[in-house]
Amino acid sequence: MPIKRLSWQVLSGWARPHMGFWRSSYAMHSIMGLLLLLVALFAIGMFLLSHLNLSYSQQAMYELRRDQIRDVFFTGLVRIDARQIALERQVETIAAIGETFYRLSREQSGSPEALRRLQRELELTLQSRLESEAGVSGAGLWFQPGIVAPVGDRYAPYLVKAGSGAPRIQSRSTDFRQARWFDLTLGLEGARDPVSDGAVHWSPVYYDMETERAVLTLAQPMVSAEGELIGVATIDWASDQVVDLVSRMEVTQHSFTFLNDRNNRNLSSLSQNEDPVQEQKLIDAILAAHLSGNDPGTSSATSESQSPEQRMRMRQLDVGGRLYELYYATTPAGMVYGAGVPTDEIDRVLVPMRNTNYRILLITGSVLLILSVYLLYRIIQLIRELQASYTDALTGLPNRVRLLRDLNSQQDACLILLNLDRFKEINSLFGNDCGDAVLLAMRKQVRSFVSTHSHPFGLAPEFYRLSSDEFALLGPGVAESRVRTFASELTDFLCAQRVIWQQQALSLDTSAGIAFQKERKDDGAPDRLLNQATIAVLQARDQMRQYLFYDQSQEVEKGYEKNIYWAQRLKKAIEADSLIPYFQPIHDNLKGTFTKYECLVRMEDPQHGVIAAGQFIEVANKLRLNRQITRIMVEKAFAAFATQPYEFSINLSYRDITDPETLALILEHLQAGNVGERVIFEILESDGIGSYGDVLHFIDKVKSFGCRIAIDDFGTGYSNFSHLRKLNVDFIKIDGSLIRYLAQDHTAFLVTKGIVQFARSLGIKTVAEFVHSAAVQERVVELGIDFSQGEYFGMPAAELLSRGDHVIQKPTH
DSSP: OHHHHHHHHHHTTSOOTTOOGGGOHHHHHHHHHHHHHHHHHHHHHHHHHHHHHHHHHHHHHHHHHHHHHHHHHHHHHHHHHHHHHHHHHHHHHHHHHHHHHHHHHHHTTTOHHHHHHHHHHHHHHHHHHHHHSTTOOEEEEEEOTTTTTTSOSSOOOEEEOOTTSOOEEOOOOSOGGGSHHHHHTTTSTTOOOHHHHOOOEEOOOEEETTTTEEEEEEEEEEEOTTSOEEEEEEEEEEHHHHHHHSOOOOSSTTOEEEEEOTTSOBOSOSTTOSOHHHHHHHHHHHHHTTHHHHSOOOSHHHHHHSOHHHHOEEEEEEETTEEEEEEEEEOTTSOEEEEEEEHHHHHHTTHHHHHHHHHHHHHHHHHHHHHHHHHHHHHHHHHHHHHHHHBOTTTOOBOHHHHHHHHHTOSSEEEEEEEETTHHHHHHHHOHHHHHHHHHHHHHHHHHHHHHSOOTTSSOOEEEEOSSSEEEEEEOOOOHHHHHHHHHHHHHHHHHOEEEETTEEEEOOEEEEEEEESSOOTTOOTTHHHHHHHHHHHHHHHTTOSEEEOOGGGOHHHHHHHHHHHHHHHHHHHHTTOEEEEEEEEEETTTTEEEEEEEEEEEEETTTEEEEGGGTHHHHHHTTOHHHHHHHHHHHHHHHTSSOOSEEEEEEOHHHHTOHHHHHHHHHHHHHSSOGGGEEEEEETTSOOSOHHHHHHHHHHHHTTTOEEEEEEETBSSOHHHHHHHSOOSEEEEOHHHHTTTTTOHHHHHHHHHHHHHHHHTTOEEEEOOOOSHHHHHHHHHHTOSEEOSTTTOOOBSSOOOGGGGBOOOOOO
16 A cells, blocks of 8 residues: 555646546647647757857858958058058159259259269169169159250150169150150149149059050159249059059959059959959959949048048949959059959858758757657656556556545545455356456446436546456545435446346346545545445445445544554564563363463563563464564474473464474474474464365474374364364364353353363363363363363463472362
């Protein structure tokens, strides 16, 4: 019962009383649906979490990639800015040299020789400047006509650097206002006054017919101290040098850079693209976007005042269905420098991360799916096991465990226990298949009766199968009179039913026990009501009644508590070695002395003193401790009489005789000492003897050592004379139920006389038990009984009598 109670406590949270979810597929499907929903929600949550993590990681990686592209772009932009600013500083320096030459030529105007020397120094200075400046393909000074006469009407020294050779002087006497570069710089329509402006002017790219090169020209006006325009200083920047400056971007495979002049002409190759067709498409798309025209603030002053980050612009460009991200900015020279990267190549760096995330998600999802399937499989198994633990396999009804669970949750209840009469006989006569058919018929008929007849419980009572032939109905507590009517009708109905089994008509005769629980006690066990109903059904059978109500005044529970109390005390006594032998003297009526002792077990208790065996021996038998007690008595009895001359007897039950350990212990002591002829083993006649062969085997073994056999409690039961005929016994001890009434009951006297005469005819000695008075002893002697034992001669004691106490006065007639 404690195991079942524990099982209920473990499983108590699964369902409410009377729901019966293991019988309801809807409940099971609901549980499975909730579990599947939980798994689905978990999977969705995991997917969303992974998606958010991937999106965040992709965004972070994408921004990191764009930052890398911007860093490369800014590096190129800063390099171009620095180069263009350096060129502007160079042309300003050359203009300053020209202004200095002009001032000195004015001072030396009266000496032609001095002017030619100044001219030579000027040209050497220009040559030196041109040699020291990388990336400059030409430089020149252009003076107004007549400004430096008599050197020449028009003096315009111009140096050209071609390849790796030294710069060469190339004088041009043409009016600089007719030059191509002037039209593209200072001569532009709407241009500001060069004197008041004072800024460096950049030309778009153009082809110089004289040098046969594509160049860009920087022009810086030269102004006299009086503020008059005296000429223009120029330097040329060759287009091939521009291409070298616009370096190749090493970001992605198809990224590119470009540089457009202020007239939206492309000045550079697109990163030396291997596909000229695609390169031309990109150039056309960039030029069509008019990036220089669309970007405001292209003046040198504006460009120099802004940082690269402030000047950078972004836009997307679609070329042949492929999308590019463009990063561009205006340079100090009014040009547009830019870089382009295909967006799919920016995303391509995210592909490994995306694939890794998808693999992780796939693996995790697969593991989750496998675990979920296994979890669902295990839960289904547990539900089925739970269903099996709460359900009777044959009838499908709730079982005893479920009944105890329901009882534990109810405050008031009425339990009707139904017990099939003679079910064991049906099983033994017709087999288990017939028994199963009877049980199924019982289930069918009880359900039919409850559904078609009125009952006092309101809702239909719960129906259970408890054991082989026991069923139960559980309902709320109602009036006893109404339950009485229902129980009477139900038992009459069942007794009238017949089950046909192989042309045999079997009845469903049923006994019922009814118990009420008005209020569940806090300390009460859940099986209390079931125990009470069981007691009621057993009493109904004993009284040949169809049903019976449990009588609360019987206090059967107190008997259970008493059994538990003695079971605990008995186990503690065995552990503490508190079981000891007491010795009761047996009087020899012929000799008038005590010649024998019976060894009886007692329990020593420090609080209650010595306790007789009658208090605990029944509990010991039920707990199967009797064999252990017998072995203790054998050990201590042999020890007590090892040095004494008296005969002693030890009580043995049929179970003790057939126990190998007990028999081995007895034979060990018989072999160890020469006491066999003084040992008497008393076999309880009231014990049922299952096999005479086992008893005869024991008797043969011990008699080989000289031991003798006595039949105890002779005169009870139905097979006493059969024992005497089959067993080779030496004594019979006539039961006290006959001896104690010898003095006043003539019938007891005649029965005892018959036993004595029968025993004497077989040569068996007799012993009278429970001799409690002189009158009884007189009748014992009169009948010729050989020995007497009882209160009249002495009660059991812990010590043997002294030598002088063994002879007593014989009673007189």
